[in-house]
Amino acid sequence: MSLDQNWFTEVGESTGIAFSLRITGKLHDEQTEYQRIEIYETTDFGRLMTIDGYIMLSQRDNFLYHEMLSHPVLYTHVNPKSVLIIGGGDCGTLSEVLKHESVKSAVQVEIDERVTRLSEQFFPELCGANDDPRARLVFGDGIKWVTDSEPESYDVIIIDSTDPIGPAAGLFSEPFYRDCFRALRPGGIIAQQSESPLLHMKLISAMRRSMRNAGFSDLLTLNFPQCVYPSGWWSATLAGKNVALRNIRDQDIVDKSFGTQYYNLAMHQACIAQPEFFRREIEV
């Protein structure tokens, strides 16, 4: 069966997969300095943002990604006060991060201000923390920001980027991880979106090698469902600066003062379990 103009389709030429959501209309279409941003209304997934034809997020299922990129790393760090977010222009990660009372400062460095402004307009539920006095929104180059950071200035760096092609490729490189390592305090942790365990094992292995070469002593790849991303299965990789990533603040998770839709203590323990094929691949 074929799809008509009532569907938005993301075609994965490199994966042989295409994923479509049924739409009722396009709400916005804009070519920014960096990329083309489109926003659609869907029949079943709420609003949808795409960049250069790739799905960034839907209202229905972004909670999975945003919770899993934020809470596992923040409940692994012993006392995260200072957080840097690279990318994350839709502000969903920032919003989750600032639910943590320990966090005194969260800097978000997004290259394209239009992503944030359109998110404020079309996805206001993700932007509720933008005016939090602890939040600082910077629009600029995240790689340069980390290079220029003072040594030992952050507890956690969350890399919430697009796929490792084009401008985001540098965010998956050893020099970038070296700069992150320098910018992290002792016990600091990176959390980075790391694509699909089913489709991108080579990328995940290469990332982990680069992180290790950059000085990170412990690595841990989490996995979780994410319907609108290729294969519906996604991952994030944590890299620790002299910290054991399987030690988590169990009781703080149980006692957390905010609600979540996916994350809880059991799901934290679940997301760090390693499927057989994954375990074999990364042990090589």
Next chain:
Amino acid sequence: MSLDQNWFTEVGESTGIAFSLRITGKLHDEQTEYQRIEIYETTDFGRLMTIDGYIMLSQRDNFLYHEMLSHPVLYTHVNPKSVLIIGGGDCGTLSEVLKHESVKSAVQVEIDERVTRLSEQFFPELCGANDDPRARLVFGDGIKWVTDSEPESYDVIIIDSTDPIGPAAGLFSEPFYRDCFRALRPGGIIAQQSESPLLHMKLISAMRRSMRNAGFSDLLTLNFPQCVYPSGWWSATLAGKNVALRNIRDQDIVDKSFGTQYYNLAMHQACIAQPEFFRREIEV
């Protein structure tokens, strides 16, 4: 972007999702007494079987579904000897079940013999156990088979069916679960594919209610990734006849004599963790 004839697309009218795999050709197309079976060659997922336009399985990712429908229930039962599989005509579940040395007999009751014959031809890797002397392949009505079964004749019943529409709808009903309850020995367990946690929570809740009404004292819904099924996230629900489903044979899992691609002890523990929204929904 639109898709040309080089893609097979499954359109979910009820979900607002469509999923496509790029194909190089169609290998088979047959209208059987029950349904239309098509087999395609894909560029990235090996061979693909569809029934009435819905994806049944791909060579690349069926290991997830087949392992998770078989091993969790078999390592939860204290000593599974006699297994009944309802549906499962592609024989992938049968093949996983017979990896367990404790299993002395596995009966597979599939309504459409052509599914099995085409699987033997196009997916021989799933049919390696069809000639196992412990296997019995029956072609007939699974609901009637269970109704006609002797009381207390099976340790485990695996319901490996299509979606709960059309002929498979009866497999999600309380009368069927009552028959299963009767056909199970004490300590026996059902494992049934139960659709997507993201898309089909109402169905899962209703199933669980019917299972409980039919007499099952403990229920446990597992979740796992399944790229080619709607949302990429799938579930199976266990129902126990006087047995606690969180007690598993840990050491036997660690010591298992066969290889797996996804399942291991950590993944068993992970698959039974309940996301927040899921926990809230089923507690109601």
